Amino acid sequence: MSVSRRAFLRTAVRGGAGAAAAACTAVAGAPAATALQRPPKPAAPQAVGLLYDSTLCIGCKACVTACKDANGMPPDVSPDQTAWNDAGQWDTPVDLSARTLNVIKVYTHGTMAAKDRETDGFAFVKRQCLHCTDPSCVSVCPVSAMTKDPVSGIVSHDPDACIGCRYCVLSCPFGVPRYDYNDAFGEIKKCQLCKHRLAENTLPACADVCPTGATLFGPTPDLLAEAKRRTALTPGERTHFPRGDIAGTVGGPRDGHEATVHAAYLPHIYGERELGGTQCLAVSAVPFDKLNLPTNVPDNGYPTLSEGIQHTLYAGMVGPAALFAGLAYLAHRTARDHDDD
Ligand code: SF4
Ligand code: SF4
Ligand code: SF4
Numbered sequence: 370m371s372v373s374r375r376a377f378l379r380t381a382v383r384g385g386a387g388a389a390a391a392a393c394t395a396v397a398g399a400p401a402a403t404a405l406q407r408p409p410k411p412a413a414p415q416a417v418g419l420l421y422d423s424t425l426c427i428g429c430k431a432c433v434t435a436c437k438d439a440n441g442m443p444p445d446v447s448p449d450q451t452a453w454n455d456a457g458q459w460d461t462p463v464d465l466s467a468r469t470l471n472v473i474k475v476y477t478h479g480t481m482a483a484k485d486r487e488t489d490g491f492a493f494v495k496r497q498c499l500h501c502t503d504p505s506c507v508s509v510c511p512v513s514a515m516t517k518d519p520v521s522g523i524v525s526h527d528p529d530a531c532i533g534c535r536y537c538v539l540s541c542p543f544g545v546p547r548y549d550y551n552d553a554f555g556e557i558k559k560c561q562l563c564k565h566r567l568a569e570n571t572l573p574a575c576a577d578v579c580p581t582g583a584t585l586f587g588p589t590p591d592l593l594a595e596a597k598r599r600t601a602l603t604p605g606e607r608t609h610f611p612r613g614d615i616a617g618t619v620g621g622p623r624d625g626h627e628a629t630v631h632a633a634y635l636p637h638i639y640g641e642r643e644l645g646g647t648q649c650l651a652v653s654a655v656p657f658d659k660l661n662l663p664t665n666v667p668d669n670g671y672p673t674l675s676e677g678i679q680h681t682l683y684a685g686m687v688g689p690a691a692l693f694a695g696l697a698y699l700a701h702r703t704a705r706d707h708d709d710d
Contacts, residue, residue, distance in 0.1 A: 406673045409645050410503040412589065413522030417562065418500055418648030419576060420592040422599065423655065424485050424632045425583035425610060426493040428473055432575035432584055433462065436471040436497075439563055439574035445469045464496075467549035470560040471497040471575055476659050485632035485654040492653060494660035495584060497575070498545045498560040499640055499647035500524050503670030506537035506546055514557075515546075522589070522648050523562045531557055542644055542663055542671065572613055572620040579612070582625055587615035589648045593641060596652050600634040645670030 436442070437460065444460035445468040454461065462469035474496060479489035486492075504524050506515045514530035515537050517523070526537075526546070533555045537546045546559045563573035571577070576586035585592065595615055602608055611625035632654035639657050640647035644666050651657070658664045 405678050406669065407676050409669050409673055412502050412646065413518065413520060413648075415520050416500075416502075416522040416589040416648050417567070417587065418522075418589045418592060418650065419497075419562075419573065420585045420587070420596055420615070421495045421649070421651045422583050422585070422610075423492050423494055423651065423653035423660065424630075424634065425581045425628075426473070426495065427581060427583070428475065428493045429580065430473050431578045431580065432495065433469070433471055433473055434460070435574035435578040436560075437469070439566060440470055442470060442558075443468050465545060465547055465559075467547045467551070467556070467558045470558060471495065474661065476655055476661075478659075487655050487659060490655070492655040492660065494651070494653070494662070495575075496543075496545075497649070498524060498562070499543055499649040500562060501644060501647050501670060503645035503672055505540040505542060505644075505671050508670075508672035508676060509536040509540040511536065518564075521562075521564075521567075523564050523567075524559075525561045525564065526557050526559060528556050533557075540671070542666060567619065570619055576613060577620065582610045582612040585611060585615055586613065586619060589650070591615045592650055593638065596638040596641070596650050599652050600636055600638060602630045602634060604630050604633050606630045642668045644668075645673070 437444075444457045445462035445466055446454050446457045446459070447461070447463050450459075450461055462472050464474070465472055472495070474494050475491055476494065477491045478487060481489065481491045483490045484492065500523055502522065504515070504517055507517050507524060511534065512530050512532055514527045514532070516525055516527065518525065533548070535548050535557070537557060538548055546557050549556045549558060563571075563575075566573060566577075572586050576584045579585075585595070587595075592615060595611070599608075607627060607629055609625055609627055611623070613620050613623035617623075634652055634654055635656065637653075637657065639651040639653070639662055640649060643663070645668070651660075651662070653660060656664070
């Protein structure tokens with residue numbers, strides 16, 4: 370099995386915290402890694418995000434097009450499409466990239482006879498930044514180019530501050546930030562929850578255009594309550610699915626639609642707990658690991674461990690530093706006395 374340099378570095382960055390903890394324990398007799406964890410960060414007071422409902426998504430990709438338009442992103446033509454799309458007439462992204470901040474992917478199995486079914490079925494998944502409550506990308510950025518808004522919790526990137534180290538790319542557990550290798554100066558690209566549109570009381574483009582309400586914007590606690598309501602529904606029930614902003618504030622109120630629940634939701638809200646929680650949530654009838662979202666992850670974000678270890682190491686360095694200063698002073702005084710003799 371070959372391992373790409375990118376995959377190797379990603380594993381190395383994520384594994385760094387664990388390795389450091391093991392080293393502390395083994396070499397310095399430090400407490401166990403979990404004892405070094407700092408407390409998880411609380412949710413931002415006015416956290417906003419998206420709720421993606423895979424069972425409502427029809428794969429129309431209107432959100433992909435609107436995202437491109439709203440963020441001035443160029444078309445994306447993968448190498449295997451150049452034979453029929455060499456002039457880039459068609460924007461056909463297959464994954465997140467430096468040209469694509471939002472993508473719809475599809476899970477398929479067997480005959481693909483039914484939507485939202487794991488066996489012999491298919492399901493859609495929307496991928497974009499999840500705006501983590503305790504984001505790894507913010508934690509590892511050495512120059513604070515990646516920041517989390519203290520009020521809205523939106524995670525943004527400042528290209529003017531960025532030094533192009535790509536630590537954020539390697540640290541993100543969801544593989545979101547992408548580096549533009551085609552730009553002479555490079556640049557990190559990722560969804561910033563259309564904060565420029567929110568500033569004008571306009572919906573994030575993906576939630577604005579979604580015809581079914583599969584992508585819904587709103588305050589994260591409201592979205593979580595809606596996700597809980599949906600995962601308690603059973604197939605055959607009639608219910609109301611809102612569109613736009615669940616709170617009806619940004620972009621004004623919109624009509625949703627009545628529909629019959631056609632698939633059995635899993636009792637799992639993606640992002641409620643994963644890695645300290647995320648402001649963008651997802652519900653589905655197909656297991657999230659099948660949708661390529663990491664599920665075997667801790668409830669606390671990786672920064673709780675890596676920053677906890679960092680602080681412990683720094684605090685532990687105060688004693689040795691004082692000892693070193695004392696020894697240096699004694700050596701200096703001894704040398705001076707020796708010269709005087
Ligand atoms: S616009 Fe809505 S329904 Fe269409 S692909 Fe995007 S999330 Fe799915
Ligand atoms: S999903 Fe990745 S890029 Fe987005 S906030 Fe979380 S760690 Fe950062
Ligand atoms: S919030 Fe804006 S940038 Fe993020 S995926 Fe939706 S349209 Fe794209």
